[in-house]
Amino acid sequence: MTTWLPAAGCRLADLRVLVEQTTDAAGYPLAAAVDHNVLIYDRTILAADRRAAAAELAEGNHVQLPLTKGDAAFFNPAVFHGAGTNRSTDVKRMANLPTDLDRDQPIGGLAPQTQAELMHQALAEQWDTSQFEKALHDQRERRHVGG
Known part of the structure; x- marks a missing residue:
């Protein structure tokens, strides 16, 4: 089953329903x-x-x-x-940028918490949508590298 969740309409409770099927x-x-x-x-x-x-x-x-941009696939x-052959001609390729390890430290492992791990934590602890959105925002801010 493939289900698309548009960014504007995503709620953690909706994702939980999909994951628990x-x-x-x-x-x-x-x-x-x-x-x-x-x-x-x-x-x-x-x-x-x-x-x-x-x-x-x-x-x-x-x-x-x-x-x-902004789409997610689980x-x-x-x-x-x-991935099959990528025939995109209008996409610039780049490597992932590292996080700022001074601000986004690897606690309890070799790498900082990923968005997927954050989502699993939110599901396990039954966070509400605003708590999850704040955690995503805070994570994104910690990962901002440079000026």
């Missing part, structure tokens, strides 16, 4: 099972001799997401995903 194994023919809404794959199905079937399935069911790590 039940995963139906029928939609994932290469999955061996579903455990706690996580797809489980048998390594033999994904082995080299079966990759042709997976490639055929992906070719017949792939979806391209034309993204614009990926299930148990589902195959990857």
Whole structure:
């Protein structure tokens, strides 16, 4: 299932509803099972001799997401995903800029908290939308590098 949440209409409660949906194994023919809404794959199905079937399935069911500034896409790590050939001619490529480690310190790990980790924390602690938006704003301010 693909669901788009426009930035102007996003509410943490809406995201929680999407995240808490039940995963139906029928939609994932290469999955061996579903455990706690996580797809489980048998390594033999994904082995080299079966990759042709997976490639055929992906070719017949792939979806391209034309993204614009401000869009977000959330990926299930148990589902195959990857970038095809990028044919964009009007997009400048750049590497990610590092954060200011004096202002955005890696507490409890090797890197500062990511937006995904912040979102998981908000969901686990059931933050309201304004609390989550403030935390995102504060994180963005800490990551501002330069003048």
